[in-house]
Amino acid sequence: MSDPSNAFKALKNSRPPPPFELPLPESPDVITANMLKLNTLTPSPRMKFIMDKLVEHTHKFVNDTNLTTEEWMTAIQFLTRVGQKSTDIRQEFILLSDVMGISALVDALNNPTVGKGTESSVLGPFFTEDASEIGNGESIASEGKGEYMWVEGRVLNTAGQPIANATIDTWETDHFGLYDTQYKDRGAPDCRGRLKSGEDGSYAFRAVVPVSYPIPGDGPVGEILEGLGRHNMRPNHLHMMLEAPGYRKLTTALYPEGDTYLTSDVVFGVKKSLVVSLEEVKSEAEARAKGFPTGDSYKLLKRDFIMVSLEEAQKASGAAK
């Protein structure tokens, strides 16, 4: 036990001691002041700014709460488990950020409303690249996946002019509140599809009425929601993602009104402008005409999407900074 080459030796990094003296702490506030002074060594001005704010808020949080050593250790262990629960197909830290309202806040700040442009909503973990392309009026759902729903509308620019040939991705749960990717025997993609807007910007497809569902509760995020007395449900919704050359990509979702969890979405995805009403159409003839194979009624969802040009988005983003 005397050969240092046979030891788990950490390596000294390339950084010298700071070119200034830091006072040795005689009180807690000196620790914060020293940390901020050390931040002046940060080469990137943006990173320094972010670190300053991080130190300010984390240290103030500890001070404000008079956090005990036990509470701090509980938090450390909680965050460690959040990292360790994450895998290639599950991101528990995003989920934590979601239920804390942080993801929604970042989304709101980064995608400011531009004029009449349709607002964004969270992407969520269930988007896939392999959805089938469907033609106008065709179905994204196989038969027996839920209550029939007809979705139609137009893709427009902020001046109200049609955007032709926009790519529209849409995905949703079946009547069990499950996405196709959650089935262990998922075969072909289901309850998801990709289509194009027509020359007049119009689009239409058949789908099913989506169903509310819980986010994963078997990890640390599930535990903290229980501790906070909060349910873990998302209200039912239809995901929509629109892309067209020259326009800002629009990731959004539509939330049918009336869902039990509409105003308390566990991940704060709902925005007022994205709530839609479903109209009941009771007509066997209409149902057949729309292409639904059986039944004498369906729900109708009518909704236009207004895309923001890249130029408009840049201007708005500049103004927000």
Next chain:
Amino acid sequence: MSDPSNAFKALKNSRPPPPFELPLPESPDVITANMLKLNTLTPSPRMKFIMDKLVEHTHKFVNDTNLTTEEWMTAIQFLTRVGQKSTDIRQEFILLSDVMGISALVDALNNPTVGKGTESSVLGPFFTEDASEIGNGESIASEGKGEYMWVEGRVLNTAGQPIANATIDTWETDHFGLYDTQYKDRGAPDCRGRLKSGEDGSYAFRAVVPVSYPIPGDGPVGEILEGLGRHNMRPNHLHMMLEAPGYRKLTTALYPEGDTYLTSDVVFGVKKSLVVSLEEVKSEAEARAKGFPTGDSYKLLKRDFIMVSLEEAQKASGAAK
């Protein structure tokens, strides 16, 4: 793909929707307000208070920095890797808390100075339970582990009266800046020991002069220190942990003055009152008398420890709240 029992289905938890309506967000500040309103569901008042402060500071951090989606994703991925780097024998989240000054701040708030009581310092990851018991004046280090150091002093209460039979744990690096546990072929414990104070509170032991060393740089914490332009070194120090019935456990360390990294300890462990001076004793006769087998000099570290009674600690803690 239609049997929900054959799906990765998350389970709805036991919590009902909140008994109040939340306004649907039309602007970012409504997200924060809704999150705070949801916190009123928290059964534990202490947890509600902590969550309120956490929401306040995390949301304000995002607002203050106008954090971009890319920066937020970088942070998510960083925190995930911090969790995933942690194992049974390595805690990267504690390390992150350490280099951010948060551990030192929590320690300072939880262990307020009581009168003339010796101040605390960070425990660190190198304490072990298996140190050998040594008698008064014996050595904690085997021969050849570094420059000789004689440590002596008394264990006292705040009134200056001796505390007899206090248990003293002490541990340190060898001359390579390595703890015994870092050697892959660690045999018996070395550079660590446990002893008792005498009837007059006195203690003395032989050791070696400890050496500064880097904290692990091969993980996300190492990366962020590089990004911040900060070295990853701790100044040299001798750990001391004292226990005696009726007194608050004292976890501390002594920091010899003159170390290159004394005022910029990467984990903010140094406190002014814990800096000590080592006196050079040049006398072969003295060295032999102290029990050092060879050489004609050694370093002398004289230091008393003042322990705070449980009663005093409780009073101080009550006053700090």
